[in-house]
Amino acid sequence: xxxxxxxxxxxxxxxxxxxxxxxxxxxxxxxxxxxxxxxxxxxxxxxxxxxxxxxxxxxxxxxxxxxxxxxxxxxxxxxxxxxxxxxxxxxxxxxxxxxxxxxxxxxxxxxxxxxxxxxxxxxxxxxxxxxxxxxxxxxxxxxxxxxxxxxxxxxxxxxxxxxxxxxxxxxxxxxxxxxxxxxxxxxxxxxxxxxxxxxxxxxxxxxxxxxxxxxxxxxxxxxxxxxxxxxxxxxxxxxxxxxxxxxxxxxxxxxxxxxxxxxxxxxxxxxxxxxxxxxxxxxxxxxxxxxxxxxxxxxxxxxxxxxxxxxxxxxxxxxxxxxxxxxxxxxxxxxxxxxxxxxxxxxxxxxxxxxxxxxxxxxxxxxxxxxxxxxxxxxxxxxxxxxxxxxxxxxxxxxxxxxxxxxxxxxxxxxxxxxxxxxxxx
Ligand code: RM4
Ligand code: MN
Ligand code: MN
Numbered sequence: 001x002x003x004x005x006x007x008x009x010x011x012x013x014x015x016x017x018x019x020x021x022x023x024x025x026x027x028x029x030x031x032x033x034x035x036x037x038x039x040x041x042x043x044x045x046x047x048x049x050x051x052x053x054x055x056x057x058x059x060x061x062x063x064x065x066x067x068x069x070x071x072x073x074x075x076x077x078x079x080x081x082x083x084x085x086x087x088x089x090x091x092x093x094x095x096x097x098x099x100x101x102x103x104x105x106x107x108x109x110x111x112x113x114x115x116x117x118x119x120x121x122x123x124x125x126x127x128x129x130x131x132x133x134x135x136x137x138x139x140x141x142x143x144x145x146x147x148x149x150x151x152x153x154x155x156x157x158x159x160x161x162x163x164x165x166x167x168x169x170x171x172x173x174x175x176x177x178x179x180x181x182x183x184x185x186x187x188x189x190x191x192x193x194x195x196x197x198x199x200x201x202x203x204x205x206x207x208x209x210x211x212x213x214x215x216x217x218x219x220x221x222x223x224x225x226x227x228x229x230x231x232x233x234x235x236x237x238x239x240x241x242x243x244x245x246x247x248x249x250x251x252x253x254x255x256x257x258x259x260x261x262x263x264x265x266x267x268x269x270x271x272x273x274x275x276x277x278x279x280x281x282x283x284x285x286x287x288x289x290x291x292x293x294x295x296x297x298x299x300x301x302x303x304x305x306x307x308x309x310x311x312x313x314x315x316x317x318x319x320x321x322x323x324x325x326x327x328x329x330x331x332x333x334x335x336x337x338x339x340x341x342x343x344x345x346x347x348x349x350x351x352x353x354x355x356x357x358x359x360x361x362x363x364x365x366x367x368x369x370x371x372x373x374x375x376x377x378x379x380x381x382x383x384x385x386x387x388x389x390x391x392x393x394x395x396x397x398x399x400x401x402x403x404x405x406x407x408x409x410x411x412x413x414x415x416x417x418x419x420x421x422x423x424x425x426x
Contacts, residue, residue: 001080001412002117003087008397011406015388015398022385030353030381037386040352044345044390049280050094050122050323051082051337053102057423059289059327068333070413071423075102076113078423081413083117085334088403090396091341094122096175096323099162100132101424107168114169122173123215123277123321124166128155129179129223144200145180145193145229152200159204167209173321174208175250175277176201177217181224181231193229198242205243213318215250215277216240220257222287233265237274248276248318252325253303254287255279263302270310273317278307279325280344289327291336293343300343301379304351312356332410338400342387349383 027037056078057071072078079095086092095114104110114121128143136154141147143155163174180197182188201216208214218236221228230236233249240247249269256262269275282290282300293300310317322344328336355374362370388398397403404410 001084001409001416003084003407005395007407008087008395008403011403012392012398016392019385019388019392019398023389026382026385033353033355035353040349041386041390041393043352044349044387045090045394047091047345047348048093048120048322049091049341049344050096050120050321051085051092052096052098052125052323052325053078054098054423054425055324055326055328055337056081056333057328057421057425058333059329059425061329066329067420067422068328069419069421070410070415070417071333071421073417073421073423075104075110077417078102079110079113079117079119081334082119084409085337085341086118088397088400089338089341090391090394091345092337093118094120094323096122096125097165097169097171098125098127098425099158099165100127103165104169111169121166121169121171122323123175124162124169124171124173125175125177126159126162128158129177139179142178142180142188142193142229144176144178145188145197147188147192147196152196156200156203160207163204163207163209163212166212172211173213173215173277174204175215175217175323176204177219177250177252178230179223179228181221181226181228183225185226187226190227194235197229198239201239201243201247205247208246210246212246213276213321214240214243214247215321216243216247217250217252217255217277217279219252219255219287233269237269237272240274240276248274250277250279250321251275252279252281252287253292253300254281254283254289254325258285262299263306266303266306267310270306270314270317273314275310275317275320277321277323279323280340281324281326289325291326291331291343292324292340293347294339297343297347298379300347301350302375304347305354305375305378308348308351308354309356334409335401335404338404342400345387345390346383349386350378350381353378353381353383 058068137151216236236249280292282295
Protein backbone atom coordinates (compact mmCIF):
# COMPACT_ATOMS: atom_id res chain seq x y z
CA UNK A 1 0.00 0.00 0.00
CA UNK A 2 1.22 3.47 -0.88
CA UNK A 3 -0.37 6.83 -0.14
CA UNK A 4 -1.12 9.24 -2.95
CA UNK A 5 0.82 12.49 -2.92
CA UNK A 6 -2.47 14.37 -3.26
CA UNK A 7 -3.80 12.73 -0.07
CA UNK A 8 -0.83 14.11 1.82
CA UNK A 9 -1.18 17.57 0.32
CA UNK A 10 -4.91 17.69 1.10
CA UNK A 11 -4.33 16.49 4.63
CA UNK A 12 -1.76 19.19 5.33
CA UNK A 13 -3.88 22.02 3.96
CA UNK A 14 -6.10 22.26 7.00
CA UNK A 15 -3.24 22.24 9.54
CA UNK A 16 -0.84 24.53 7.70
CA UNK A 17 -1.98 27.88 9.03
CA UNK A 18 -1.84 26.91 12.66
CA UNK A 19 1.58 25.39 12.12
CA UNK A 20 2.81 28.53 10.50
CA UNK A 21 1.75 30.59 13.53
CA UNK A 22 3.40 28.13 15.89
CA UNK A 23 6.65 28.07 13.95
CA UNK A 24 6.77 31.87 13.89
CA UNK A 25 6.13 32.09 17.61
CA UNK A 26 8.71 29.46 18.49
CA UNK A 27 11.14 30.80 15.89
CA UNK A 28 11.07 34.25 17.53
CA UNK A 29 11.68 32.72 20.91
CA UNK A 30 14.69 30.67 19.92
CA UNK A 31 16.22 33.24 17.57
CA UNK A 32 16.30 35.65 20.52
CA UNK A 33 18.51 33.10 22.21
CA UNK A 34 20.81 33.05 19.20
CA UNK A 35 19.68 29.89 17.43
CA UNK A 36 18.98 29.61 13.73
CA UNK A 37 15.50 28.16 13.23
CA UNK A 38 16.03 27.24 9.59
CA UNK A 39 19.24 25.38 10.33
CA UNK A 40 17.60 23.42 13.11
CA UNK A 41 14.64 22.49 10.92
CA UNK A 42 17.03 21.32 8.20
CA UNK A 43 18.93 19.13 10.68
CA UNK A 44 15.66 17.57 11.78
CA UNK A 45 14.63 16.96 8.17
CA UNK A 46 17.98 15.30 7.42
CA UNK A 47 17.86 12.95 10.41
CA UNK A 48 17.02 9.42 9.22
CA UNK A 49 16.42 6.40 11.41
CA UNK A 50 16.45 2.78 10.23
CA UNK A 51 13.43 0.66 11.05
CA UNK A 52 14.23 -2.93 12.07
CA UNK A 53 12.70 -5.57 9.86
CA UNK A 54 11.62 -7.44 13.00
CA UNK A 55 9.51 -4.64 14.47
CA UNK A 56 6.68 -4.47 11.96
CA UNK A 57 4.54 -7.17 13.49
CA UNK A 58 3.46 -8.04 17.02
CA UNK A 59 6.43 -8.90 19.22
CA UNK A 60 4.92 -10.85 22.06
CA UNK A 61 6.60 -11.97 25.26
CA UNK A 62 7.68 -15.38 26.48
CA UNK A 63 4.15 -15.74 27.85
CA UNK A 64 2.39 -15.32 24.56
CA UNK A 65 1.95 -13.41 21.39
CA UNK A 66 -1.15 -11.65 20.21
CA UNK A 67 -1.12 -11.15 16.47
CA UNK A 68 -1.95 -7.85 14.95
CA UNK A 69 -4.19 -7.79 11.90
CA UNK A 70 -2.51 -7.07 8.58
CA UNK A 71 1.02 -7.95 9.72
CA UNK A 72 3.51 -8.17 6.87
CA UNK A 73 4.42 -11.76 5.97
CA UNK A 74 7.26 -11.12 3.55
CA UNK A 75 10.25 -8.84 3.24
CA UNK A 76 8.43 -7.07 0.42
CA UNK A 77 5.50 -6.27 2.69
CA UNK A 78 7.85 -5.12 5.44
CA UNK A 79 9.56 -2.72 3.07
CA UNK A 80 6.19 -1.46 1.96
CA UNK A 81 5.20 -0.82 5.61
CA UNK A 82 8.39 1.13 6.19
CA UNK A 83 7.65 2.99 2.96
CA UNK A 84 4.33 4.03 4.48
CA UNK A 85 5.96 5.26 7.68
CA UNK A 86 8.51 7.11 5.58
CA UNK A 87 5.84 8.73 3.43
CA UNK A 88 4.15 10.06 6.55
CA UNK A 89 7.20 11.06 8.59
CA UNK A 90 10.04 11.41 6.07
CA UNK A 91 12.31 10.15 8.89
CA UNK A 92 12.32 6.41 8.23
CA UNK A 93 14.52 6.26 5.15
CA UNK A 94 16.23 2.97 5.96
CA UNK A 95 15.69 -0.64 7.00
CA UNK A 96 17.87 -2.79 9.22
CA UNK A 97 17.57 -6.45 8.22
CA UNK A 98 17.76 -9.43 10.54
CA UNK A 99 19.24 -12.54 8.97
CA UNK A 100 17.96 -15.25 8.59
CA UNK A 101 14.52 -13.84 9.38
CA UNK A 102 14.60 -11.69 6.26
CA UNK A 103 16.82 -13.16 3.56
CA UNK A 104 15.87 -11.65 0.21
CA UNK A 105 14.92 -14.13 -2.51
CA UNK A 106 15.32 -11.82 -5.46
CA UNK A 107 17.97 -9.19 -4.66
CA UNK A 108 17.29 -6.97 -7.63
CA UNK A 109 13.56 -6.93 -7.01
CA UNK A 110 14.11 -6.09 -3.33
CA UNK A 111 16.53 -3.31 -4.17
CA UNK A 112 14.09 -1.88 -6.71
CA UNK A 113 11.25 -2.00 -4.23
CA UNK A 114 13.33 -0.28 -1.56
CA UNK A 115 14.33 2.32 -4.09
CA UNK A 116 10.72 2.94 -5.01
CA UNK A 117 10.01 3.71 -1.35
CA UNK A 118 13.23 5.72 -0.89
CA UNK A 119 14.51 3.20 1.61
CA UNK A 120 18.22 2.42 2.09
CA UNK A 121 19.70 -0.68 3.67
CA UNK A 122 21.31 0.13 7.00
CA UNK A 123 23.19 -2.35 9.21
CA UNK A 124 22.48 -6.04 8.69
CA UNK A 125 22.02 -8.05 11.88
CA UNK A 126 23.31 -11.57 12.36
CA UNK A 127 21.51 -14.10 14.52
CA UNK A 128 23.40 -16.71 16.47
CA UNK A 129 21.03 -16.67 19.41
CA UNK A 130 18.61 -19.13 17.78
CA UNK A 131 19.21 -22.46 16.08
CA UNK A 132 18.32 -22.48 12.43
CA UNK A 133 16.26 -25.42 11.19
CA UNK A 134 18.97 -26.91 8.96
CA UNK A 135 21.93 -26.12 11.25
CA UNK A 136 24.48 -28.79 12.05
CA UNK A 137 25.52 -27.34 15.39
CA UNK A 138 23.44 -25.83 18.21
CA UNK A 139 23.96 -22.47 19.93
CA UNK A 140 22.43 -23.69 23.16
CA UNK A 141 25.73 -23.09 24.96
CA UNK A 142 26.87 -20.11 22.96
CA UNK A 143 28.06 -19.15 19.50
CA UNK A 144 31.18 -17.01 18.99
CA UNK A 145 32.21 -17.75 22.59
CA UNK A 146 31.41 -21.45 22.47
CA UNK A 147 33.91 -23.91 23.87
CA UNK A 148 33.65 -25.94 20.66
CA UNK A 149 35.61 -24.79 17.63
CA UNK A 150 33.08 -26.29 15.20
CA UNK A 151 30.28 -24.29 16.74
CA UNK A 152 32.34 -21.09 16.72
CA UNK A 153 33.20 -21.72 13.07
CA UNK A 154 29.56 -22.17 12.17
CA UNK A 155 28.73 -18.86 13.88
CA UNK A 156 31.62 -17.12 12.12
CA UNK A 157 30.44 -18.50 8.77
CA UNK A 158 26.94 -17.21 9.45
CA UNK A 159 28.26 -13.71 10.13
CA UNK A 160 30.28 -13.83 6.93
CA UNK A 161 27.18 -14.83 5.02
CA UNK A 162 25.30 -11.91 6.57
CA UNK A 163 28.03 -9.56 5.36
CA UNK A 164 27.66 -11.03 1.87
CA UNK A 165 23.92 -10.52 1.89
CA UNK A 166 24.45 -6.94 3.07
CA UNK A 167 26.98 -6.35 0.29
CA UNK A 168 24.44 -7.38 -2.32
CA UNK A 169 21.94 -4.89 -0.93
CA UNK A 170 24.27 -1.96 -0.44
CA UNK A 171 24.53 -2.13 3.36
CA UNK A 172 27.69 -0.78 4.90
CA UNK A 173 27.67 -2.33 8.35
CA UNK A 174 26.93 -5.43 10.38
CA UNK A 175 25.58 -5.47 13.93
CA UNK A 176 26.60 -8.39 16.08
CA UNK A 177 24.66 -9.06 19.24
CA UNK A 178 25.53 -12.20 21.16
CA UNK A 179 23.36 -14.05 23.63
CA UNK A 180 26.48 -15.94 24.76
CA UNK A 181 27.04 -16.24 28.48
CA UNK A 182 26.05 -18.46 31.36
CA UNK A 183 23.11 -18.91 33.63
CA UNK A 184 24.99 -20.45 36.56
CA UNK A 185 28.29 -19.72 38.33
CA UNK A 186 31.01 -22.07 37.15
CA UNK A 187 29.18 -22.93 33.91
CA UNK A 188 31.82 -21.26 31.74
CA UNK A 189 35.32 -19.90 32.15
CA UNK A 190 34.98 -16.11 31.82
CA UNK A 191 38.44 -15.61 30.37
CA UNK A 192 38.16 -18.40 27.80
CA UNK A 193 34.74 -17.17 26.70
CA UNK A 194 36.04 -13.63 26.19
CA UNK A 195 39.13 -14.84 24.33
CA UNK A 196 37.06 -17.06 22.06
CA UNK A 197 34.73 -14.18 21.33
CA UNK A 198 37.61 -11.88 20.50
CA UNK A 199 39.15 -14.43 18.14
CA UNK A 200 35.85 -15.17 16.44
CA UNK A 201 35.17 -11.46 15.95
CA UNK A 202 38.65 -11.05 14.48
CA UNK A 203 37.86 -13.81 12.00
CA UNK A 204 34.66 -12.06 10.92
CA UNK A 205 36.49 -8.73 10.80
CA UNK A 206 38.88 -10.21 8.22
CA UNK A 207 36.03 -10.52 5.73
CA UNK A 208 34.65 -7.04 6.41
CA UNK A 209 34.92 -4.85 3.29
CA UNK A 210 37.05 -1.73 3.70
CA UNK A 211 34.15 0.67 3.55
CA UNK A 212 32.16 -1.31 6.13
CA UNK A 213 31.81 -1.02 9.89
CA UNK A 214 31.29 -3.71 12.47
CA UNK A 215 29.03 -2.83 15.43
CA UNK A 216 29.41 -4.80 18.62
CA UNK A 217 26.27 -4.59 20.74
CA UNK A 218 26.39 -5.25 24.49
CA UNK A 219 23.70 -6.29 26.91
CA UNK A 220 23.99 -7.10 30.63
CA UNK A 221 21.67 -10.11 30.84
CA UNK A 222 18.98 -12.12 29.07
CA UNK A 223 18.70 -14.77 27.77
CA UNK A 224 21.56 -15.71 30.07
CA UNK A 225 20.97 -14.67 33.66
CA UNK A 226 24.27 -15.04 35.45
CA UNK A 227 26.82 -13.71 32.97
CA UNK A 228 26.86 -12.34 29.44
CA UNK A 229 30.14 -12.31 27.55
CA UNK A 230 29.63 -8.86 25.98
CA UNK A 231 27.86 -7.43 28.97
CA UNK A 232 28.75 -3.74 28.89
CA UNK A 233 30.21 -0.92 26.84
CA UNK A 234 33.68 -1.50 28.28
CA UNK A 235 33.75 -5.09 27.08
CA UNK A 236 32.39 -4.06 23.70
CA UNK A 237 35.06 -1.39 23.43
CA UNK A 238 37.84 -3.86 24.31
CA UNK A 239 36.56 -6.23 21.62
CA UNK A 240 36.19 -3.46 19.04
CA UNK A 241 39.72 -2.25 19.73
CA UNK A 242 40.93 -5.84 19.47
CA UNK A 243 39.46 -6.04 15.96
CA UNK A 244 40.55 -2.75 14.41
CA UNK A 245 39.44 0.69 13.37
CA UNK A 246 36.37 -0.47 11.46
CA UNK A 247 34.88 -1.98 14.63
CA UNK A 248 32.72 0.10 16.95
CA UNK A 249 30.47 -0.14 19.96
CA UNK A 250 26.71 -0.08 19.50
CA UNK A 251 24.55 1.32 22.29
CA UNK A 252 21.06 -0.12 22.67
CA UNK A 253 19.18 2.06 25.16
CA UNK A 254 17.52 -0.95 26.78
CA UNK A 255 20.76 -2.79 27.43
CA UNK A 256 21.78 -1.32 30.77
CA UNK A 257 21.19 -2.11 34.39
CA UNK A 258 18.65 0.22 36.04
CA UNK A 259 19.75 3.84 36.49
CA UNK A 260 22.91 3.53 34.41
CA UNK A 261 24.12 6.91 33.20
CA UNK A 262 23.87 6.19 29.47
CA UNK A 263 24.68 9.76 28.45
CA UNK A 264 28.07 9.44 30.09
CA UNK A 265 28.71 6.20 28.20
CA UNK A 266 27.84 8.01 24.96
CA UNK A 267 30.23 10.84 25.82
CA UNK A 268 33.06 8.46 26.67
CA UNK A 269 32.67 6.42 23.49
CA UNK A 270 32.46 9.49 21.29
CA UNK A 271 35.56 10.99 22.86
CA UNK A 272 37.36 7.80 21.86
CA UNK A 273 35.82 7.85 18.36
CA UNK A 274 34.28 4.44 19.00
CA UNK A 275 30.54 4.97 19.00
CA UNK A 276 29.20 3.42 15.81
CA UNK A 277 25.53 2.62 16.13
CA UNK A 278 22.49 3.25 18.19
CA UNK A 279 19.38 1.21 18.97
CA UNK A 280 16.54 3.39 20.23
CA UNK A 281 13.84 2.12 22.56
CA UNK A 282 12.72 2.81 26.11
CA UNK A 283 12.42 0.71 29.23
CA UNK A 284 11.36 0.75 32.82
CA UNK A 285 13.17 -2.32 34.11
CA UNK A 286 15.15 -4.32 31.57
CA UNK A 287 15.30 -4.79 27.81
CA UNK A 288 11.63 -3.84 27.58
CA UNK A 289 11.83 -2.57 23.98
CA UNK A 290 9.10 0.01 24.58
CA UNK A 291 8.32 3.04 22.44
CA UNK A 292 11.16 5.59 22.47
CA UNK A 293 10.52 8.37 24.97
CA UNK A 294 7.56 6.58 26.58
CA UNK A 295 9.16 6.18 30.00
CA UNK A 296 12.24 8.39 30.42
CA UNK A 297 12.08 11.34 28.02
CA UNK A 298 14.46 13.49 30.08
CA UNK A 299 17.11 10.76 29.97
CA UNK A 300 16.64 10.59 26.20
CA UNK A 301 17.19 14.33 25.98
CA UNK A 302 20.37 14.11 28.07
CA UNK A 303 21.61 11.33 25.78
CA UNK A 304 20.91 13.46 22.72
CA UNK A 305 22.65 16.36 24.37
CA UNK A 306 25.84 14.26 24.47
CA UNK A 307 25.24 12.98 20.94
CA UNK A 308 24.90 16.51 19.59
CA UNK A 309 27.97 17.64 21.53
CA UNK A 310 29.87 14.64 20.19
CA UNK A 311 28.74 15.16 16.60
CA UNK A 312 29.98 18.75 16.82
CA UNK A 313 33.21 18.13 18.68
CA UNK A 314 34.45 14.58 18.10
CA UNK A 315 35.39 14.63 14.46
CA UNK A 316 37.22 11.33 15.00
CA UNK A 317 33.91 9.62 15.65
CA UNK A 318 32.26 8.43 12.42
CA UNK A 319 28.72 9.26 11.37
CA UNK A 320 26.39 7.23 13.50
CA UNK A 321 23.98 4.56 12.35
CA UNK A 322 20.60 5.32 13.92
CA UNK A 323 18.21 2.44 14.35
CA UNK A 324 15.07 1.67 16.31
CA UNK A 325 15.01 -1.66 18.14
CA UNK A 326 11.57 -2.02 19.65
CA UNK A 327 8.85 -4.58 20.09
CA UNK A 328 5.11 -4.04 20.08
CA UNK A 329 2.80 -6.11 22.18
CA UNK A 330 -0.28 -3.99 22.67
CA UNK A 331 -0.04 -1.23 20.09
CA UNK A 332 -0.27 -1.10 16.31
CA UNK A 333 3.42 -1.55 15.35
CA UNK A 334 3.29 1.18 12.73
CA UNK A 335 1.74 3.68 15.13
CA UNK A 336 4.31 2.71 17.73
CA UNK A 337 7.18 3.27 15.29
CA UNK A 338 5.75 6.66 14.28
CA UNK A 339 5.61 7.64 17.96
CA UNK A 340 9.22 6.49 18.40
CA UNK A 341 10.41 8.53 15.44
CA UNK A 342 8.62 11.57 16.82
CA UNK A 343 10.20 11.13 20.26
CA UNK A 344 13.66 10.81 18.70
CA UNK A 345 13.24 14.05 16.77
CA UNK A 346 11.83 15.85 19.80
CA UNK A 347 14.85 14.90 21.93
CA UNK A 348 17.20 15.82 19.08
CA UNK A 349 15.54 19.23 18.59
CA UNK A 350 15.66 19.96 22.31
CA UNK A 351 19.33 19.01 22.40
CA UNK A 352 20.01 21.37 19.49
CA UNK A 353 18.64 24.14 21.72
CA UNK A 354 21.25 23.73 24.43
CA UNK A 355 23.45 26.80 24.51
CA UNK A 356 26.91 25.25 24.77
CA UNK A 357 28.79 28.53 25.01
CA UNK A 358 26.78 29.57 28.04
CA UNK A 359 26.91 26.08 29.47
CA UNK A 360 30.68 25.99 29.23
CA UNK A 361 30.93 29.34 30.93
CA UNK A 362 28.60 28.30 33.72
CA UNK A 363 30.65 25.12 34.15
CA UNK A 364 33.84 27.15 34.39
CA UNK A 365 32.29 29.31 37.07
CA UNK A 366 30.91 26.26 38.86
CA UNK A 367 27.48 27.82 38.61
CA UNK A 368 25.61 24.59 39.09
CA UNK A 369 22.17 26.20 39.16
CA UNK A 370 22.80 27.92 35.83
CA UNK A 371 24.00 24.68 34.28
CA UNK A 372 20.78 22.97 35.25
CA UNK A 373 18.70 25.94 34.08
CA UNK A 374 20.34 25.85 30.67
CA UNK A 375 19.65 22.17 30.14
CA UNK A 376 16.13 22.29 31.46
CA UNK A 377 15.28 25.41 29.52
CA UNK A 378 16.07 23.52 26.33
CA UNK A 379 14.24 20.40 27.51
CA UNK A 380 11.13 22.33 28.47
CA UNK A 381 10.79 24.02 25.09
CA UNK A 382 7.87 22.67 23.10
CA UNK A 383 9.77 21.91 19.90
CA UNK A 384 6.98 20.06 18.12
CA UNK A 385 6.28 22.81 15.57
CA UNK A 386 9.89 22.51 14.35
CA UNK A 387 9.45 18.81 13.75
CA UNK A 388 6.11 19.30 12.04
CA UNK A 389 7.66 21.95 9.83
CA UNK A 390 10.57 19.64 8.96
CA UNK A 391 8.11 16.93 7.97
CA UNK A 392 5.99 19.32 5.91
CA UNK A 393 9.04 20.65 4.11
CA UNK A 394 10.19 17.14 3.22
CA UNK A 395 6.83 16.05 1.85
CA UNK A 396 5.48 14.24 4.91
CA UNK A 397 2.38 14.98 6.96
CA UNK A 398 2.12 17.46 9.81
CA UNK A 399 0.53 14.98 12.25
CA UNK A 400 1.46 11.42 11.26
CA UNK A 401 -0.57 9.45 13.83
CA UNK A 402 -3.68 11.44 13.05
CA UNK A 403 -3.10 11.05 9.32
CA UNK A 404 -2.42 7.30 9.67
CA UNK A 405 -5.80 6.95 11.35
CA UNK A 406 -7.67 9.26 8.98
CA UNK A 407 -6.23 7.38 5.99
CA UNK A 408 -7.45 4.16 7.59
CA UNK A 409 -4.12 2.47 6.96
CA UNK A 410 -4.47 -0.48 9.32
CA UNK A 411 -7.88 -1.45 7.98
CA UNK A 412 -6.59 -1.36 4.45
CA UNK A 413 -3.63 -3.54 5.41
CA UNK A 414 -6.01 -6.00 7.03
CA UNK A 415 -8.11 -6.02 3.86
CA UNK A 416 -5.01 -6.68 1.77
CA UNK A 417 -3.35 -9.25 4.02
CA UNK A 418 -5.98 -10.67 6.33
CA UNK A 419 -6.43 -10.69 10.10
CA UNK A 420 -4.19 -13.58 11.07
CA UNK A 421 -0.91 -12.98 9.26
CA UNK A 422 2.28 -13.32 11.30
CA UNK A 423 5.48 -11.39 10.72
CA UNK A 424 8.82 -13.14 11.17
CA UNK A 425 10.86 -12.08 14.16
CA UNK A 426 11.03 -12.89 17.81
C1 RM4 B 1 18.48 -8.25 21.32
C2 RM4 B 1 19.26 -7.08 20.77
C3 RM4 B 1 19.46 -7.12 19.28
C4 RM4 B 1 18.23 -7.56 18.56
C5 RM4 B 1 17.62 -8.79 19.19
C6 RM4 B 1 16.33 -9.21 18.49
O1 RM4 B 1 18.08 -8.00 22.63
O2 RM4 B 1 18.66 -5.87 21.15
O3 RM4 B 1 19.83 -5.87 18.80
O4 RM4 B 1 18.64 -7.87 17.26
O5 RM4 B 1 17.35 -8.53 20.54
MN1 MN C 1 19.33 -4.03 20.03
MN1 MN D 1 17.52 -5.80 23.01
